[in-house]
Amino acid sequence: xxxxxxxxxxxxxxxxxHRKPYYANPITVVLNTASSxxxxxxxxxxxxxxxxxxxxxxxxxxxxxxIVIPTTTKLQRQSGKKVARSLKFSKLxxxxxxxFKMKKIFGHPNxxxxxxxxxxxxxxxxxxxxxxxxxxxxxxxxxxxxxRRIVK
Numbered sequence: 001x002x003x004x005x006x007x008x009x010x011x012x013x014x015x016x017x018h019r020k021p022y023y024a025n026p027i028t029v030v031l032n033t034a035s036s037x038x039x040x041x042x043x044x045x046x047x048x049x050x051x052x053x054x055x056x057x058x059x060x061x062x063x064x065x066x067i068v069i070p071t072t073t074k075l076q077r078q079s080g081k082k083v084a085r086s087l088k089f090s091k092l093x094x095x096x097x098x099x100f101k102m103k104k105i106f107g108h109p110n111x112x113x114x115x116x117x118x119x120x121x122x123x124x125x126x127x128x129x130x131x132x133x134x135x136x137x138x139x140x141x142x143x144x145x146x147x148r149r150i151v152k
Contacts, residue, residue, distance in 0.1 A: 027095035029065035057124040109145040
């Protein structure tokens with residue numbers, strides 16, 4: 001009886017071993033997740049589809065792709081590799097984290113979004129929830145601090 005139970009448990013594992021598993025490009029997963037969450041309400045400290053703040057939104061999208069990043073903007077701005085100090089779209093790649101100084105009283109960037117490509121970003125706006133923004137807007141250019149690449 002033990003041998004039969006053992007074979008019933010082991011057989012599916014052995015059969016599945018010969019196939020190479022399919023893994024989606026992690027940046028594709030990040031961007032698809034981010035895009036699917038458009039319209040989700042803003043929630044300070046939020047890290048779930050019930051509501052997001054900016055860093056919780058970035059964390060959630062990367063987490064769904066199996067990539068661990070910190071949960072706060074303060075720590076996220078130290079993650080990955082700095083790739084741009086000005087909003088030069090030629091240096092950015094989809095999935096890069098974009099950091100902005102939203103208030104002059106803060107010395108460090110305090111808002112984060114995910115570059116979606118085509119001069120656009122997805123982020124959790126405190127007034128509109130998760131939205132897709134055009135980065136050609138003067139507001140975003142004025143407040144941009146730098147971009148960081150999490151995945152090479």
